[in-house]
Amino acid sequence: MTDVQDVVLIHGLFNRHRWSEAFLEAMADIWGSEHVYIIYTNAPNDVNEKVFNGNVIYTIGHNNITAGTKSLDEQVREVERKIHIFQKSYGLGETFNIIGHSMGGIVARQYIYHQPGTVADLVTLGTPHHGSPLADYFGWFGYIIRSGKAFADNTPKRMRTFNERYPVAEAPLYNGGKIYTVRGYAEGKIRKNWGLTGEVYLGWLILRLTKRTASDGLVPHDSAVIKGAEHLADFPNYDHHGLAVRSSVAKEASLKVFNYRLRTTNGIISQKG
Secondary structure, eight states: OOOOOOEEEEOOGGGOSOOOHHHHHHHHHHHOTTOEEEEOOSSOOOEEEEEETTEEEEEESOOSTTTTOSOHHHHHHHHHHHHHHHHHHSOOOSSEEEEEETHHHHHHHHHHHHSTTSEEEEEEESOOTTOOHHHHHTHHHHHHTTOHHHHHTTSHHHHHHHHHHSOGGGOOOGGGOOEEEEEEOOOOOTTTSOTTTSHHHHHHHHHHHHHOOOBSSSSBGGGSOOTTSEEEEEETTOOTTGGGTOHHHHHHIIIIISOHHHHHHTTSTTSOO
């Protein structure tokens, strides 16, 4: 058990599937005011406040598709820089937890190795720990939208090298922390698993036809889990997009992984510090 009070959210590839208001409201209610921090991995350092039921969430960067377009190394450097800003001026603790959606989980895993002993627990939501074939199939599209390097870093070949360099089992987490995985599921129904512009349904169809694999629409099931991590939950009713927008996912990650009940009982999270 740890007494780490804060949590940082990191989005996915080109910030396509953004944290919903419902997801963030649940995070604010659970963690309390000034304990939730959102990082967008684009260049701006603008810090803003979002308020839910009187609880403040801090954000840094711009919440648009320019976030998550850079290479993995560049995004990790952005996270390092913005963590420092939050810690220097906005009360983020020396140690904290991370929830990463999609590529955000990979960014977080590399950050943990760059900054050992600073992250207590990490929960990855629909993260392609072994890559996704779709990153190969649509690499050309990545370059069109100026996300070519990010797409390349999500390919199965690149992730094999990544996993050798940054193994989950040896991740230098704070005080015996853990890495957890959460997995979604797409059924291939257009009405239910459409995504924002049909990308989830198209991805599900391609993965089903070419790889004969179940998926959340963008990440194969076997890629959303990895040896050395503890699998926390499957959400059969939520696809890749749903993992970033459903309040029940926020609650599952927070309540069961970060020992919220213990911290609430002890009064630790009731006020900053």
